Amino acid sequence: SVAATERRLALLLLSAELASLLLTSCPATKPSMLNVHLVPHTHDDVGWLKTVDQYFYGGRNYIQHAGVQYILDSVVAELQKDPARRFIYVETAFFFRWWSQQSRSTRNIVTQLVQEGCLEFVNGGWCMSDEASTHYSSVIDQMTLGLRFLNDTFGECGRPRVAWHIDPFGHAREHASIFAQMGYDGFFFGRLDYQDKDRRMKTKEMEMVWRASASLNPPTADLFTGVLPNGYNPPPGFCWDQSCSDDPVQDDPALEDYNVDDLVSRFISISKAQAALYKTNHIVMTMGSDFQYENANPWYKNMDKLIHYVNAQQANGSQVNVLYSTPSCYLQELNLANQTWPLKSDDFFPYADGPHDFWTGYFTSRPALKRYERLSNSLLQTCNQLEVLGGPKSRSGPFGKGDSDTMKRAMAVAQHHDAVSGTEKQHVADDYAKRLAEGWAHCQVLVSNSLSVLSGSEVPRVFCENLNISVCPLTEGSKMFSMNVYNPLARPVSWSVHLPVNGTSYNVTDSSGNVVDSQVLPVSKPTQYIRRGRGYAKYELVFQVQAPPLGFSTYSITLLKTDRPRGPSAPTLSGRAYLKVTFDPNTGLLSGLTNLETQQSVQLTQNFYWYNASVGNAESSQTSGAYIFRPNSSTPSNTVLCVCQNSVVQEVRQQFSPWVSQVVRLYEGSRELELEWTVGPVPVEDGFGKEVITRFDSNISSAGYFYSDSNGREVLERRKDYRPTWDLTQTEPIAGNYYPINSRAFIKDGKAQLTVVTERSQGVSSIYNGSLEIMLHRRLLRDDYRGVGEPLSEPGEFGNGLVVRGRLLLTLTPPETAADSHRPLAQGLVLQPLLSFQEGAPKPTSKLEFSALQAALPPAVHLLTLSQWDSESVLLRLEHQYESGESKAFSQPVTLNLQVHTHTHSAVTALLPCCLLYRLSLLCFDCSFFS
């Protein structure tokens, strides 16, 4: 059974339950002394101020001095000099590149270093993912990519035992849950709210057990979690990297500046002070930082001396013992110490490093990149599935050679905490997007090949990537074309398509030749900012499509007329008796929402506002920037200038200002309202950066509570001006109440729940009773002093500021059944149908409809991954997608017989229900599983 509460096999290690963690390679410690574990490490951003490739090679060092190739060269050379030395490495994206350039003899040396525990991998994903703006499915994918390489290359010795998220700006509970379920023994990080840290230092709660899921039975998602003492840096005065200026150990008394006595006494004093904050007689010191160890010799040479001279003091009665160590070895000592740890069950958002320094801006920074990343995940999953379903011809077929690896790597890179987070320099953001585009280009060939296998048609296939801005040359000009709708979900979907066209009437037929209702509307106006120079469609052809589970259907479209379309109609939308939306006739704003099934109504207004970005004030010089959100006033400014009602059938088009507009859509048979917003170019001529939000104000009695998801999966309760684990002093009434959402947020009272489902990661808050605000876009004129060195002012295509368009889906339901709507809604946005177009009519011989499944999976079961693992096997990940207790209908264990759902029999064993998630060794099936 695939149960919400039993999704994991691996043993979880808690302090008192030491199991697999018996590392023979760990250094000896002294039980009677304070043991200081020096952990040499480098933190190598997979892109930030430079692109990942520039970081690897050390190109463009004028931007930042950093070259990972040299780090690994140098560390490997230094580790060979003394078996006591240790090093940990984190980012497999870099290690993989480096490894591929090494000679066999170097590889042998490295393998030996790994086997001896001198070089230890921690975390081991392709990157160190962002925790606020990543979706769990892509996090699992990027971890898989890295861990698989380590496993293939080094076997069990290469397996990371510790998760290591030293730099991400706040920590998501779902990440901890994933790490726990992946079998990690512990989790270390560096950044948490300064108030939280202060309290934890005082109460010795820097280390804890994080109970990371409210659904899984403990200890399934329990994870030992440690806050590192100095972020991830060495203690002050002990940085011996080439990038630092601390004095080395100068131990020749004949030379000036001999400093051994001073260094030793400072180190001992720092060690004792640090030990006072932790529970055991073991402490850890992170000896390294960003892109350090490019020249490892100064580090090791001086640490060798430090260890020598500090430990030499033991002869004089010192009780401090320093040693080279690793997080795993440190963790092993903590386990042996048989301590009781405090329990943590909320998360570590939002992160503030000072009273006016809330890192809540990056929840929204670079909204277009955030959407492109999310969309790319959908494309990748489709690509993965079609690689399996189309067989070997997918990779080499009529359209040439295609692959999914490029996209897998591009997506893995994009999970980095300075990638999808939006906190990188502009040229690096461009590079991430370019990689995704290249990944998709490789996938397009694969998808074309695969669809030609599955459909029998080798007519060239066009993927219109700009449909969101009504650009698609084929549909704009063609008189007859077909459209393939591939559905990556394991259940059938219905989807509304908007095709840019120049005709005013079309005949649309489905796979069976049945005519499908279609309408032609004028292209919405706000695209004037977007479409200059691109596309020539006057109209949009709108119709609903269906596609079977894990399969496609095909629609044929024929131009009928080119005269004028119908005019506008009434300002009330109601679908097939599910939802009713009202608008204020005076303002044109949304005024109410009614669920016709449940007969629930709420007063609901929606408007767009902006916060002026702070430029610093007397309290603090902190500005708003890529990371940090700091408005200069506590109330948003209303931006509404005019409202243009321009509804055609089920659409209301609203124009709020020259740069803010929205189309409100209610689709036939839909239980949700779609709000398609377009924001930008954000004007900054007044000298202020702006953070644009949309706010829903309702009569729901939310009383300061609101809810947001963690990485697209479990939902956490949020409360205004409150933190579950400490007595908050709120210093930023807006920024200090922002939280990340990845897929949904809601407010509720006893009767009604208003849920917003998003298609990208954003920042959310509820400042007023009954309100829910979502930050949509940010354009800033200042850097926020966290390293990027650029104001977040995306230039856009024309240099005058980026225009961003996106969608929100709104539902109104009783709280008890809300999940029944928002879970499938969110998964439908995450894995959206892929449209592809072929000129002309389909060949009679071609197959217009296909499904890889004999039957849809049950509603509670989500097909997370179907991907070619190697030539012999595929990777299948299924998950139960409902939280414990959130749905009467679906939060129940589900039994699934895969044979029922698939076409042919296969080697599915009894193990299957237990091995659905994350444990790579259990996730390989024979590829004959799918036909």
Place this chain on the structure above:
Amino acid sequence: SVAATERRLALLLLSAELASLLLTSCPATKPSMLNVHLVPHTHDDVGWLKTVDQYFYGGRNYIQHAGVQYILDSVVAELQKDPARRFIYVETAFFFRWWSQQSRSTRNIVTQLVQEGCLEFVNGGWCMSDEASTHYSSVIDQMTLGLRFLNDTFGECGRPRVAWHIDPFGHAREHASIFAQMGYDGFFFGRLDYQDKDRRMKTKEMEMVWRASASLNPPTADLFTGVLPNGYNPPPGFCWDQSCSDDPVQDDPALEDYNVDDLVSRFISISKAQAALYKTNHIVMTMGSDFQYENANPWYKNMDKLIHYVNAQQANGSQVNVLYSTPSCYLQELNLANQTWPLKSDDFFPYADGPHDFWTGYFTSRPALKRYERLSNSLLQTCNQLEVLGGPKSRSGPFGKGDSDTMKRAMAVAQHHDAVSGTEKQHVADDYAKRLAEGWAHCQVLVSNSLSVLSGSEVPRVFCENLNISVCPLTEGSKMFSMNVYNPLARPVSWSVHLPVNGTSYNVTDSSGNVVDSQVLPVSKPTQYIRRGRGYAKYELVFQVQAPPLGFSTYSITLLKTDRPRGPSAPTLSGRAYLKVTFDPNTGLLSGLTNLETQQSVQLTQNFYWYNASVGNAESSQTSGAYIFRPNSSTPSNTVLCVCQNSVVQEVRQQFSPWVSQVVRLYEGSRELELEWTVGPVPVEDGFGKEVITRFDSNISSAGYFYSDSNGREVLERRKDYRPTWDLTQTEPIAGNYYPINSRAFIKDGKAQLTVVTERSQGVSSIYNGSLEIMLHRRLLRDDYRGVGEPLSEPGEFGNGLVVRGRLLLTLTPPETAADSHRPLAQGLVLQPLLSFQEGAPKPTSKLEFSALQAALPPAVHLLTLSQWDSESVLLRLEHQYESGESKAFSQPVTLNLQVHTHTHSAVTALLPCCLLYRLSLLCFDCSFFS
């Protein structure tokens, strides 16, 4: 015979006369191609922005990132990876320290690398000496210290074959002469006048033979000399040090920024352009710079790739062949090329790197340090001699343990081109001075021990180091004391001593008990600036002393009276019928000088002026700074405010302004006039830095010609607005006519020569007919953008600006006999008597007079060095101190039988006359040579 024209044995290698230079370790080249010799190197200043110790360890990296220990660690590791790799190392001061910290196994590895030619020493002195402000005797000493270490450690394989002065700011002919005589095969440097370089590039005269002596018969002082193409840096775009930001070779086509094709084509193009400036099909590229190779891996990894990819183009017809090489191997190829080279016989001063950027300020920068360095040489030579003469008890005797090594190293460090040059940061200048002071402290113990052996008196001995500012507590307070006068010259000297006292009449007796004439004068007034808080002497006791060659005499001084001394007398000075000096009764300035022996008179005025330092102007932003002299006007400003005649017997005291004064002295029996100047604190309240000169204006028809010495040895002709080797465009009428002097300068016409002998290095020029100006002091308010990053504004003891006191000796002679005066005068200033004091009367048993020589050496022969070499032998250096043709009396070969001059017989062999200079292997004698 010790002949001026035959002072050297070693073979000199010229292009066509290849002798010892057959290096088997050199890489193969391709005769038909352009061979590009990559020379990996680091340039490690022995102090500059940081002290030498800070540079060694890498301390205070916030000032400048530089740590030599890591450079040598890293290079040795990288050289082991590929036998084709090469590295050269220069500064033995650093190598010595590093070597002393290495394990036996590392030493073995390094020895093997040296033997295989992978690690090659070039230059090999303790430092890379300054060429403008160093004295040849100290240059030879510092070279000896470095070369001896290399010879002792590595034998013949460690012997540098190439002199490598890539950074000094102009090049002295005497340096080239010394290098030629030391047996170097070639000399390379990076800095020369930009106009000179432009011409040489056009005419392919970047390489030449430097005929470096007008006295020695060619090819004795001929030296192949090459100007490096890029200073000492790599060509633009090819710097792969951690301190650079050039892109690495990015050779994975799968990654962004693949750049192999571009790099290869740029490199080939640069190589061809460079080859067009040189005569052969071999060119050299210096691959390194200041403190580079701290992480050698990026350098070698990328050079490996560069070599691989550039040479791979040979398969496509490229004619460029790149290889790792060394200067020696490059030179070997030049020799094999059998070329004829242009001849150079002047020097490379002054150095300008732009029209308004003359590096002529540093000739004078930090005048106090320059004097202290020079004085320290005198002290070191005395220390060396007394170590020999006093025997083993010198090093461990009644006053404890003493040594000369500390001073030898301090002096060797002080020769560095950012040490005595005055172009270091203030804290580094302080460190150099501190090292000299420590050196002298160690020597004081040695000298005390040695003098106790030689005199039989163990009464504590006081060395009054502040006699120049009339401070010596012993003489100020004592009623009876003795004074030992040690003379380090090999001929007897007469010397005038000025002792600070508080009595008004003293009885002074010599070693034989004879009364010596003595006078008591008031302490001169200008010391108000100097003496605040130090010393309490009201008077100076003045008397003449004599000391035997290489020996001492002892004077006893007894207080007689404490009433008032005699008053002032007439403003005309005349000594024992040799010289007559007149002063203008209206201005108080010097007005005439008469040599009473030769009956020559010249009109002669002397005054003090300053140039306002440029702060940059429309022509150029160049300022005056530590390196660069750039006055903001072409005429000096007269500073005279008042003249106070205050002559006592043979002194005239002049006060020019509150911060400029002078005492003019004529000693009994002297042929020279002494001018003791005191300048400072230089006022800068007007916002202008000032460069203070004294200028002599005479009626000598010098017609734009003047003369200055090169490193204290041979004299070069200078001519205003003229360079011997190219057609000068003069762009700085003052700064562009400045030259360094180390010991003397003169102007002359057919009849008269006015010579100024100095006691430190300074800048000199002759801007007007009959004038000679010497820059005495500089205080500046701006940095000159050459890296120091500090304005040269020495704070002095009280923070308001440094006061400097110094002496000039003036002679008026016929040109033909001028050298007969200035040679011994200058040597007398270089090796001045050392005074030491003992309280009370000498013990009757003590020996009051001593000479190590049975007879003085002939006037032409100078005892340059007498120093303990090891426990078995001493180092003796004798030199002929007259240039060819400069003296009828003394510019002749001299035959010297050492046995005549020494007390006891020794193993002096027939080799002796030939082995006087520099060839260390020939310079060790049995220590029994001296009694």
